[in-house]
Amino acid sequence: MSKTPVHAPQTQYEVKDNQLMIGGLSVSQLVDRVGSTPFYAYDRAKLTERVNYVRQHMPEKLKIHYAMKANPMPALVQHMAAIVDGFDLASANEMQVALDTPMSPKHISMAGPGKRIEELSQAIAAGITINIESETELDRIVAIVEQKGYIANIAVRINPAFELKASGMKMSGGPKQFGIDEERLPALLQRIQSLPVTFQGFHIYSGSQNLKPESIIEAQQRSLLLADRLLTEANLDIIKLNIGGGYGIPYFPGETPLPLKEIGEKLAANMEKFHQRFPQADIIIELGRYLVGEAGVYVSKIIDKKYSREQAFLVVDGGLHHHLAATGNFGQVIRKNYPVAIANKMGEPSATENVNIVGPLCTPLDILAGKMDLPVAQTGDYITVFQSGAYGFTASPHLFLSQPECREVLV
Numbered sequence: 358m359s360k361t362p363v364h365a366p367q368t369q370y371e372v373k374d375n376q377l378m379i380g381g382l383s384v385s386q387l388v389d390r391v392g393s394t395p396f397y398a399y400d401r402a403k404l405t406e407r408v409n410y411v412r413q414h415m416p417e418k419l420k421i422h423y424a425m426k427a428n429p430m431p432a433l434v435q436h437m438a439a440i441v442d443g444f445d446l447a448s449a450n451e452m453q454v455a456l457d458t459p460m461s462p463k464h465i466s467m468a469g470p471g472k473r474i475e476e477l478s479q480a481i482a483a484g485i486t487i488n489i490e491s492e493t494e495l496d497r498i499v500a501i502v503e504q505k506g507y508i509a510n511i512a513v514r515i516n517p518a519f520e521l522k523a524s525g526m527k528m529s530g531g532p533k534q535f536g537i538d539e540e541r542l543p544a545l546l547q548r549i550q551s552l553p554v555t556f557q558g559f560h561i562y563s564g565s566q567n568l569k570p571e572s573i574i575e576a577q578q579r580s581l582l583l584a585d586r587l588l589t590e591a592n593l594d595i596i597k598l599n600i601g602g603g604y605g606i607p608y609f610p611g612e613t614p615l616p617l618k619e620i621g622e623k624l625a626a627n628m629e630k631f632h633q634r635f636p637q638a639d640i641i642i643e644l645g646r647y648l649v650g651e652a653g654v655y656v657s658k659i660i661d662k663k664y665s666r667e668q669a670f671l672v673v674d675g676g677l678h679h680h681l682a683a684t685g686n687f688g689q690v691i692r693k694n695y696p697v698a699i700a701n702k703m704g705e706p707s708a709t710e711n712v713n714i715v716g717p718l719c720t721p722l723d724i725l726a727g728k729m730d731l732p733v734a735q736t737g738d739y740i741t742v743f744q745s746g747a748y749g750f751t752a753s754p755h756l757f758l759s760q761p762e763c764r765e766v767l768v
């Protein structure tokens with residue numbers, strides 16, 4: 358038997374007759390419905406369930422925004438438009454998808470360093486909020502307003518002095534390309550008041566993929582305190598305070614889901630204090646992977662099974678070019694396995710085998726699972742990679758080695 362660490366059981370999807378059920382269909386039926394493998398499938402009921410779960414545990418007054426970069430598939434974004442309070446986006450192309458939904462531009466914001474003039478201009482014309490990332494970006498916005506006469510809604514993205522501790526990705530504290538250093542805010546806030554822009558508030562995004570509740574609680578508290586202090590010193594009011602997110606999901610053995618209730622209770626108490634001083638401010642969190650990550654799976658088919666020096670290899674028709682993150686090449690320092698399953702052999706297996714699951718690319722990096730114990734599988738069986746609803750399709754190098762393309766479906 359192998360000593361490979363195992364993932365927590367993937368119980369979020371139902372199993373019927375040994376088949377994984379996705380969006381009410383067995384994996385085999387879903388493959389027939391899609392017409393070919395590989396593909397990503399996103400389960401709309403699970404998206405709704407997740408948003409409801411967040412609302413159940415977060416303070417009632419908190420606005421839940423969806424960070425589209427996690428998964429900008431148009432059909433999925435349409436679905437999200439009806440169940441979240443707003444969108445955060447990172448490009449003009451994402452903005453186009455967002456504006457095609459019924460979501461009001463009032464509830465859409467754009468963040469990210471290096472917004473091009475054309476993007477700023479489109480965002481202003483659309484009436485969405487631009488989270489400015491530098492003073493020079495603000496100058497460009499002012500120039501557009503002076504030329505076109507439109508109203509520009511802006512919020513200042515702050516790079517706070519603190520960081521979101523224990524995050525998969527840290528995006529604040531120290532020198533960063535994101536936001537404007539907290540120390541520069543007093544002078545900037547003075548200046549903004551004399552400019553032809555509508556100042557709406559702050560955006561403080563300090564990190565991503567965090568599974569430590571105490572770190573999230575602390576960062577949220579510090580964000581609210583920082584906003585309070587800056588506004589008090591500048592004698593200003595705001596209508597929006599976006600305190601980021603960073604809620605992680607478990608991908609690897611040993612990781613556990615966030616205790617949302619605890620985070621929500623602490624946030625409620627801190628929000629209460631902030632609202633006593635700034636009652637008109639909407640407090641917002643923006644979540645990407647937490648809302649969509651677990652609602653998506655990547656499905657591929659085994660096209661060959663071979664042995665090399667005692668090790669079994671299942672070669673599938675999808676891989677790194679569609680799902681970079683699952684191969685460990687999207688920000689992992691040491692490669693770890695995503696949870697995977699033989700999706701048409703989900704019951705109690707009569708026998709298991711220690712296998713490597715690899716893609717068709719001519720690179721040793723194309724590995725979807727290394728040395729995992731799975732039910733004995735054959736050519737024609739389906740492999741599912743769980744936790745694939747975020748940073749999957751659009752975070753992968755589809756053109757690499759000119760392989761057939763991958764589909765995406767919402768079921």
Ligand SMILES: Cc1ncc(COP(=O)(O)O)c(C=O)c1O
Pocket residue numbers: 424427445468469528562564565566602603604643644645646647747
């Ligand atoms: C500004 C901003 N908002 C939201 C997100 C979404 O992060 P996640 O998908 O981990 O929730 C990110 C991720 O990098 C981000 O940079």
